[in-house]
Amino acid sequence: MSTILSLQGVNKSFGPIDVLHDINLDVKAGEVLCLLGDNGAGKSTVIRLLSGVHQPTSGQMVMDGKPVTFRNPREAADHGIATVHQFGGTFPLMSIGRSFFVGREPTRWVGPFRIYDRRKANEIAVKAVQNFGITRIDDGDRLVGGLSGGERQALAIARAVHFGARVLILDEPTAALGVKQATHVLRIVNEAKKRGLAVIFITHQVMHAMAVGDHFAVLIRGAVAADFHKGEKTREEITDLMAGGASMSALEAEIAASA
Amino acid sequence: MNRNSTLGGLLRRPEAGAFLGLVAVLGFFAIFGGVTFLLPGGMASWMNVAANLGLIAIPVGLLMIAGELDISVGAMVPFGAMTVAVLSGHYGLPIWAGIAVTMTFGVMIGLINGYMVIKSAVPSLIVTLGTLFAVQGVVLGLTVLITKSTSVALTVTGPAKAIFGDFVMGGQVQVMVLWWLAVTAGYILFVHFSRYGNWIFAMGGDKVSARNAGIPTERMTMLLFVLSSTSAAFVGMCQAILYNSAQVAGGQSFIFNAIISVVVGGVLLTGGFGSVVGIFFGTITFAIVTQGIYYTDFDRNWSSLIIGVLLLCAVLMNNTFRKMALASAPKKVAK
Numbered sequence: 001m002s003t004i005l006s007l008q009g010v011n012k013s014f015g016p017i018d019v020l021h022d023i024n025l026d027v028k029a030g031e032v033l034c035l036l037g038d039n040g041a042g043k044s045t046v047i048r049l050l051s052g053v054h055q056p057t058s059g060q061m062v063m064d065g066k067p068v069t070f071r072n073p074r075e076a077a078d079h080g081i082a083t084v085h086q087f088g089g090t091f092p093l094m095s096i097g098r099s100f101f102v103g104r105e106p107t108r109w110v111g112p113f114r115i116y117d118r119r120k121a122n123e124i125a126v127k128a129v130q131n132f133g134i135t136r137i138d139d140g141d142r143l144v145g146g147l148s149g150g151e152r153q154a155l156a157i158a159r160a161v162h163f164g165a166r167v168l169i170l171d172e173p174t175a176a177l178g179v180k181q182a183t184h185v186l187r188i189v190n191e192a193k194k195r196g197l198a199v200i201f202i203t204h205q206v207m208h209a210m211a212v213g214d215h216f217a218v219l220i221r222g223a224v225a226a227d228f229h230k231g232e233k234t235r236e237e238i239t240d241l242m243a244g245g246a247s248m249s250a251l252e253a254e255i256a257a258s259a
Numbered sequence: 260m261n262r263n264s265t266l267g268g269l270l271r272r273p274e275a276g277a278f279l280g281l282v283a284v285l286g287f288f289a290i291f292g293g294v295t296f297l298l299p300g301g302m303a304s305w306m307n308v309a310a311n312l313g314l315i316a317i318p319v320g321l322l323m324i325a326g327e328l329d330i331s332v333g334a335m336v337p338f339g340a341m342t343v344a345v346l347s348g349h350y351g352l353p354i355w356a357g358i359a360v361t362m363t364f365g366v367m368i369g370l371i372n373g374y375m376v377i378k379s380a381v382p383s384l385i386v387t388l389g390t391l392f393a394v395q396g397v398v399l400g401l402t403v404l405i406t407k408s409t410s411v412a413l414t415v416t417g418p419a420k421a422i423f424g425d426f427v428m429g430g431q432v433q434v435m436v437l438w439w440l441a442v443t444a445g446y447i448l449f450v451h452f453s454r455y456g457n458w459i460f461a462m463g464g465d466k467v468s469a470r471n472a473g474i475p476t477e478r479m480t481m482l483l484f485v486l487s488s489t490s491a492a493f494v495g496m497c498q499a500i501l502y503n504s505a506q507v508a509g510g511q512s513f514i515f516n517a518i519i520s521v522v523v524g525g526v527l528l529t530g531g532f533g534s535v536v537g538i539f540f541g542t543i544t545f546a547i548v549t550q551g552i553y554y555t556d557f558d559r560n561w562s563s564l565i566i567g568v569l570l571l572c573a574v575l576m577n578n579t580f581r582k583m584a585l586a587s588a589p590k591k592v593a594k
Contacts, residue, residue, distance in 0.1 A: 091468065093585075102457060102468075103461070103472035105457050116452055116454050
C-alpha cells in the first residue's frame with residue numbers, strides 16, 4: 001500500500017529540552033498505525049507536528065513524496081490531515097448539524113440573504129454518522145453534549161471523513177470511554193481504514209491497539225523504541241516495551257511472592 | 260425535524276427562560292401596578308430604557324457567547340456623548356463631522372480591545388477593565404482641559420436631530436427605540452441565520468477547535484469588540500443629541516445592566532450558548548422591572564431587590580433548561 005505521509009529523521013526541541021529524537025515513521029493508506037507509549041513519551045508532540053501545531057526543529061515531513069511544512073493547523077487540514085481529540089473536539093452546546101459543519105456551513109439564498117441551511121446540514125450530518133453505524137443519532141437538532149463519548153468520537157470521525165481527510169489522527173479516542181463505547185469507536189476506526197484512510201491511532205491501551213492496528217510504533221523518551229507489524233509481538237511484549245523495559249510480569253511475580 | 264414546534268422543543272431553546280421571566284414580570288406589575296405601564300405612555304418609559312440598554316446588551320451578549328467580556332462599554336457611553344458634544348458643541352464643528360469622528364473613535368477603541376485580547380493571553384475582563392478606566396480618565400481629563408467643565412452643551416437641529424436624538428410617535432418614544440428594533444433584527448439575521456453566527460457559538464464552545472476548523476477566530480473577536488464599543492459610543496452620542504448636553508460621568512450602570520440583561524436572556528456566562536431573542540427579552544424584562552416599579556405603590560428603592568432575585572431565578576431556570584436541552588434524547592428511538 002502507498003505511503004501517504006512520512007516523518008524522516010525528525011527532531012523536535014523546545015528551547016534546551018529535546019522532546020523527539022530522530023523519528024522515522026511511515027503512514028500508509030488503508031492502514032492503522034498505532035502510536036504507543038507511556039505518558040510523556042512524546043506521542044502528543046508527534047501529533048502536534050503532524051497536525052501543524054508545531055514544526056520540526058530538524059528533519060522533514062514528506063507527503064505524497066514531496067516535502068511539506070505545515071505552518072498552522074489549517075495548512076495541515078488543507079492537506080487532508082484531520083485530528084480528533086479525546087473528547088471529540090466538538091462543541092457540547094451546539095446542535096449536531098451545526099457542529100458537524102462548523103467553519104464550512106452550507107448556505108442557501110433567501111431573497112438577498114445567504115442563510116445557513118439547517119435542514120441540509122442536519123440531513124448530511126445525520127447520514128454521515130449513520131454510515132459509520134451509529135444509527136441512534138437521527139435528529140440533527142440534538143445538542144452534541146447529549147451524546148455519549150463514543151457517539152461524539154463517531155461524529156468527529158465522520159466529520160473528518162466527510163470533509164475529505166486522508167490521514168486521520170485519533171488522539172486517545174478510547175481513553176475516557178467504557179468498554180462497550182470503546183468497541184464502538186474501534187469499529188469506526190476499522191471502518192475508516194476500510195475506506196482507504198491512513199489512521200494514526202494514539203493510545204496506551206495495548207488491547208485497543210492490537211484490535212485494530214496493522215503497524216505499531218512504540219515511543220520511549222522521545223525516540224522510536226520499536227517498530228513492528230501485526231502479529232510480530234505479543235501483548236505482554238508490547239506492554240513491557242511501553243513501560244520502558246520495567247516488566248509488568250516481574251511486578252506480578254513480585255506481588256505474588258509477597259502475598 | 261419539526262421538533263422546535265413542540266412545547267418541549269420551545270422550552271429547550273436558549274430564550275425559553277427569558278420569555279417565561281418576561282411573562283412573570285409582566286404579570287407581577289400588571290397585578291401590583293395596573294395595566295398603565297402597558298398603555299402607550301407607560302410603554303414608552305420602559306421601551307426607552309430597553310432601547311438604550313439593548314443596543315449595548317446584544318453585542319455584549321455576543322461577546323459572552325464567544326467566550327469574551329467587554330466592560331469598557333461603561334466608559335464608551337460617556338465617551339461617545341462627550342466626543343460629539345466637544346466637537347460639535349464646544350468647537351462648533353458640523354454635527355455630521357462630530358458623528359463621524361465619534362463613531363471612528365468607537366471603532367478604534369474596539370480594535371484596541373480586540374487586539375489586546377488576541378495578542379496578550381490576558382482575560383478580556385481584565386483588558387477591558389483597563390480600557391474602562393483609561394477611557395474614563397481620557398474623557399474626564401480632556402473635557403476639563405478643553406472646556407474647563409464636566410458638562411458640555413450641544414444643540415443639534417435638522418435631520419441629525421431627527422435621526423439620532425428625537426422623540427417619535429407622539430413625543431414620548433425616543434427614536435433610539437426604532438434603532439434598537441432594526442438593529443436587533445439585523446443581529447438575529449447575523450447570529451441565527453448567517454453562517455457567521457455559527458462561528459460565534461463555536462468560538463465560545465471551544466476556541467482551539469474552532470480555530471482548527473478554519474474559523475478566523477481572531478478576526479471575529481476583533482469584530483465583536485468593535486461592535487460593542489461602537490454601539491456604546493453610539494448610544495452615548497444619541498443621548499447627547501437627545502438631551503442637548505453631555506456629562507463626563509454616568510454610563511457605568513450600563514456594565515452591570517447589560518450583563519444582567521444578557522444573563523437573564525439565557526446566555527451562558529462561560530460562552531457557547533444563548534440567543535439574540537433571549538437577550539432582547541432579557542433587556543425588556545430588566546427595563547420593565549426598573550420602570551414598572553413607578554406604577555406600583557412600592558418604594559422604588561426595592562427595584563434592585565427584584566432585579567437581584569430575578570437574576571438568580573433566571574440563572575437557575577436557564578441552567579435547568581440547558582440540562583433539559585442536553586438530555587433531550589428522542590423518545591421514539593428508546594428501545
